[in-house]
Amino acid sequence: MRERMPFRRIGVEDAQGLLTQGALVLDVRDADSFRRARIDGAHNVSTFNLSTVIETTPKNKPVLIYCYHGNASQEYARILSDFGFLDVYSLDGGYEAWRETLRASPGVPLDDAVRLWLAENGFPAGGVNAAIDNGSTPLMKASHKGRCDIVRRLIATGAELGLKNNDGNNALWLACVGAHLDVIDALVEAGVDINNRNDNGATSLMYASSTGKAPVVERLLLAGADIAVETLDGFSALDMAATVECLTLLRAAARLRDAGAATLAAGHRA
Known part of the structure; x- marks a missing residue:
């Protein structure tokens, strides 16, 4: 036993x-x-x-x-x-x-730069997880604006990566809207849900693909974004590719995925 x-x-x-x-x-x-x-x-x-x-x-x-x-x-x-x-x-x-x-204990104390940024953007003092317009948090707004310095400081002080706005999007989506690659890297490094699905079932990869943001698509794929996820209507990031560059990147990722699956299956049969 x-x-x-x-x-x-x-x-x-x-x-x-x-x-x-x-x-x-x-x-x-x-x-x-x-x-x-x-x-x-x-x-x-x-x-x-x-x-x-x-x-x-x-x-x-x-x-x-x-x-x-x-x-x-x-x-x-x-x-x-x-x-x-x-x-x-x-x-x-x-x-x-x-x-x-x-x-109660947000970790690293807020520094003056973050306090000033919160005030300038309409957030309450010390409200690192406060939500204002459309449920937007400081982390979402800083990600949208490309303020990687503020993003990193907010994360250090206890900003929650899992929060979503009223559309179901997290901070990563907002970073992709602005095509801020350094912010995307910071959020992924901190453990953000790279495959978060919003209220329509769409992921950040789908958004980047549908808007032709090839550098963002590439960054998300390198970070491990799932190309197989589909929206509520059954569309994947590959289906939504708006440019040849995005289509090429996603097809290459699909080939790698299929090759890996085939290798795994062959190993199981051996």
């Missing part, structure tokens, strides 16, 4: 330290809650895809699990412990505790 490896319950402060160690972060809330806001870098897991996580994750990799309030995460933690995972943690208080802690 396999020996149970007990999981541990930890608070937000310890969880933040765990993230610096490269822990795998699993969000076991419902998909809509996950899309709206989450811990940066988290993966949404349910009973439907948990087996994949168990099969593909090294047993010695630290795993942090959180839910809404810290109850369901303990059940998932027990399962991983039963399967031999050595370093499993359940976040006490869940995402609500995480959010409240960040709200």
Whole structure:
């Protein structure tokens, strides 16, 4: 009989330290809650895809699990412990505790440049996650304007990457609107959801493709954007390509994807 490896319950402060160690972060809330806001870098897991996580994750990799309030995460933690995972943690208080802690302690204090920028753009003092016109947050507005310096400072002070505006778009979409490649890089580096789908099911890659922004398409593809995602009407980024340059980039990405799938299938048959 396999020996149970007990999981541990930890608070937000310890969880933040765990993230610096490269822990795998699993969000076991419902998909809509996950899309709206989450811990940066988290993966949404349910009973439907948990087996994949168990099969593909090294047993010695630290795993942090959180839910809404810290109850369901303990059940998932027990399962991983039963399967031999050595370093499993359940976040006490869940995402609500995480959010409240960040709200009370935003991390790096706001510097004068950020305070001034917030005031100039109509945001309340210290409101790094405040929403104004169309649900736009400071991170979204700074991304749209190409202020990479402000974007990086906002992220450092606790700006939430998972927030969306009233159309369901995140900060990455706004960076793509302005074709600000440095901002795109900063957001991807910080863990933004590169495949976020808005209210129409469209991703940033689809937007860039449909507007002929080839450099943005290339940057998103290099960052791992999924070309297979479709809108609610069934259109992909490849279907929407507005220029030859975008079409060429997306076709090349599709060929690489298909070649990888064929190699994987051949390996399974061998």
